[in-house]
Amino acid sequence: MIDWHSLLFWPDQVALSVLALAILVMLFLYAARRPMHGVIHSTCHLVTQSTRFLSRWLFLVAENMRLRNQSVLLSHSQENAATVIEREFERVGNIIRKDMHEFPALQRKLTEEVTRIEEDYRKCGEVPPPPPEWVDAIESVSNLKSGGDVPRKLLEDIGKSIQKIHDKIVSEYRRAYEDRHKILKGMQPSWRSVDKAISEMDKKMLTLQGNAKQIDGHMAKFEGMRAKDAKTENALTSSAFVQLAISALVMVIAMGGAFINYKLIALPMSEMVGASDYIGDNLKTSDVAALVIILMEASMGLFLLESLRITQLFPKIASMDDRMRHRLMLASLIFLIILAAIESSLALMRDMLISDKASLMRDLASVAPAAEDGWFTRIPMAGQMIMGFVLPFALAFVAIPLESTVHSLRTVIGVLLVQTLRGAAFLIRFIGVLFKRIAKVLELVYDIPIVIPVMIEGWVVASRSRPPEIAPATPERPAKKGSAS
Amino acid sequence: MKKLSLICVLFVILMLGACGDSRVHSQAVYMLVDTSGTYAQEIGKATKIINYLLATLNPGDSLAVAKVETRSFTEKDIVAKVTFDKRPSQATLQKRAFKSKIEEFSKEIKGTAFTDITGGLLQGAEYLNETKAGTKTIVIFSDMQEELGKGTIRDFPIKLDGIRIVALNVTKLKTDNADPRIYLDRLARWEERARKAGATDWVMVNDLENNMESILNPR
Structure with a gap:
């Protein structure tokens, strides 16, 4: 704890001491007025200039990014439009070739x-x-x-x-x-x-x-x-946003399918890779293996659609010669069928494992075995098997929204980045303007405690700068009436 | 395409090869069943506990059931022991076999004159340490009243490092009813002994209907 009494000149006379201290402080502040004003002004000027520079740089970066985004967007859209036009011409050509010859x-x-x-x-x-x-x-x-x-x-x-x-x-x-x-x-x-x-x-x-x-x-x-007109650019940008929203929705649905798929095969995968093996602390190997199978199915679907030229995520596949592309397509399809068959059998195994475990639990609990309910008890098993076979093929089509997401995400992220940079630049510029104005405010705030010496200074300066006053001529006293006479 | 297949296969091999040590996640349980005197009549409850353990333990876990006799520091007292296969289907088969062994044991049980709990603990610790499981538990199904026969030496410090001790169905004896301090002292003494020996935890479960989950450590 600071003993305030130690700061007093005369501890017995607090008011007098405080007054003396205040006068001293005032005098010190008055003496330091010019340097302090200078410091305030310089600091605020420095901040203003820095923020101005930073703001300009951010605006410049944003503009460069916008141009780059525009260039990428237009180039990609041109490519797409060219493909569409090409397809249309192809169609027209087919009509002419087929019907008009x-x-x-x-x-x-x-x-x-x-x-x-x-x-x-x-x-x-x-x-x-x-x-x-x-x-x-x-x-x-x-x-x-x-x-x-x-x-x-x-x-x-x-x-x-x-x-x-x-x-x-x-x-x-x-x-x-x-x-x-x-x-x-x-x-x-x-x-x-x-x-x-x-x-x-x-x-x-x-x-x-x-x-x-x-x-x-x-x-x-x-x-x-x-x-490169603005109208087309705006239309393409908003189209990218719409595309992203639609493809994201489809991807979410596909993820739901993948989750069900995962649930179907995670348990039986433990029969293959062991139920007690872990990767890291909490990740079961069987779960990871199931995930790998699902990802492989998605990859095979991607390659299949790539080789069919439905998607164009890999330029190398698109530029392959037709024979090689057909081979790739065939291989992807075979792999996909094999994986679907594996998944179907895993779904069957899942059902068997679950019923086996249920039977053991009944034994352990000394409960009578459940009566055989007939053919309809087999329906879930059949359903699981069918789902296990069909879901990989359904998952294969995720390549289409994926491509759409990849392309539109680039545009969307670019636009958001540009907007963020512009926002940041504006904010920094605003801070700069605030500091420019705040310098004057701080100077005035500094002058408040030393208002008395400042006023005295003002009077002194005013009195000194006043031109020497000419003594007013003493008006001649009017002669008293009658005195002249 | 060959390259692609090779990459896929390598990825799967790497993923599977990167498997962690499964023993860290596994549990090992050694259950001591007191067969001395009148406590042998409690075997029905013990069977229920064993069935609960069989239902709860996972593939890769270990379970052993041993009886507490006059001198229990011997492998001969282990009624059944198993380390479940990593494959769930095989583990289920092993559980069935284990259950039938326990059923046979419960039919042939004979009461013994003395109760060597310390010997059983030592034997259990030895078994559990050999399993190298991540969580090790000794379940003692007894009234915790140790009665050693002549020539049986057990008054030395024991080692139960990293082992949980769970005392189950610790029934009150006639003398306990007369003076409950005997019962409480007995339990306190066992807990102190277990903690001194390095046991990670001491749990007592008497309500077998509602508190069975406390037997195993939640994973």
């Missing part, structure tokens, strides 16, 4: 058919010309003035002949029409098929048009990426 032949055929139909139609429309010679002959015969019955007979003969010929011509004409109708009738199915082919062609053309529109959309996006 018959188009010229079909068109030629159609033209020929149409020409023939037109010709036939024209022929069908022709009317047999009336026999003009007969009309002239009839007219000449009818102009005969004499001859009695001869002209009439002649006319009758001519009429008969004309009738005969007319009948013949008409019947031939009808036959010809019949033939043409038959031709037209025969052409009907081919016409219908032509019509069907044209409508199919129309549909395909519409699909093609749709694809072309999609390609246009992708191309517009691609151009936006090439132009």
